[in-house]
Amino acid sequence: MLVGYARVSSSGQSLDVQLEALKDAECEEIFAEKRTGTSTTGRTELNNALSFVRKGDTLVVTRLDRLARSAADLHRIVRQLTEKGVAFQCLQQSSIDTTTSTAKLLLGVLASIAEFEADIRRERQREGIERAKAAGVYKGRKPTVDAAQVRALRNQGLGGTEIAKKLGIARASVYRALNAGN
Structure with missing residues (x-):
């Protein structure tokens, strides 16, 4: 049985092209998800696909x-x-099929190239952010915790856990907000 797996990184991206290609390849079962590929952690549909496949x-x-x-x-x-x-089997990269030794070698080479590209992309992104910060254009994301509100609750005598519960934030966020004022 051919079992397909499709993934895109964000909810704004579409799985349509991948799903169509997998259907065209005659996959009988397809697992798809919108999750980052930087780790296998939390990729429920990947885990479902890996559990689903059987010998042959x-x-x-x-x-x-x-x-x-x-x-x-x-x-x-x-x-x-x-x-x-x-x-x-990988459809687009030379139809990689792990049943041959040559394909296994190619798989290793392509995997290394993909990892290299991801590292380069992260480097360029980091450099761009540093340049933007230096130019005063990039200030980071907007704070999600109102530090003044955290300090006001602390001044009322509430502890870190109580403040966190009241504001619906993590305790660590409470302490970061309190320490930022020092």
């Missing part, structure tokens, strides 16, 4: 970066599939 099945994705953004995660997932007797 093939897990299909449209691109490697839809499955994992790091070489370590990709290799771990592929190893898990191999141990279950499940093949892996």
Whole structure:
């Protein structure tokens, strides 16, 4: 059985192109989610797909970066599939199919390139933020905690836990707000 997995990083992105490609590839079951690919943590549909596949099945994705953004995660997932007797196929990157040694080698190379691209993207983003901060353009996101309100509640004699509950924020946020005033 061909089992598809599709992923986009944010709720504003569309899964339509991936879902169509997986249907065209004749996947009988498709798991899809809108979650970041930087980690496998919290990716419920990926875990469901990995639990669903059985010996003789093939897990299909449209691109490697839809499955994992790091070489370590990709290799771990592929190893898990191999141990279950499940093949892996990637439609866009030279139709990677882990049943051949050459494809396994190519998978490793492409995984390393994908991880390198993600690192470069993070570097460029960090550099851009630093330049914007230096120019006074970027000031970060708006505060989500009203520090004055936190201090006022503290002055009324409330403790950190009570303030956090009253404002619906984490205790750590209360203490950060209080320390920021020092």
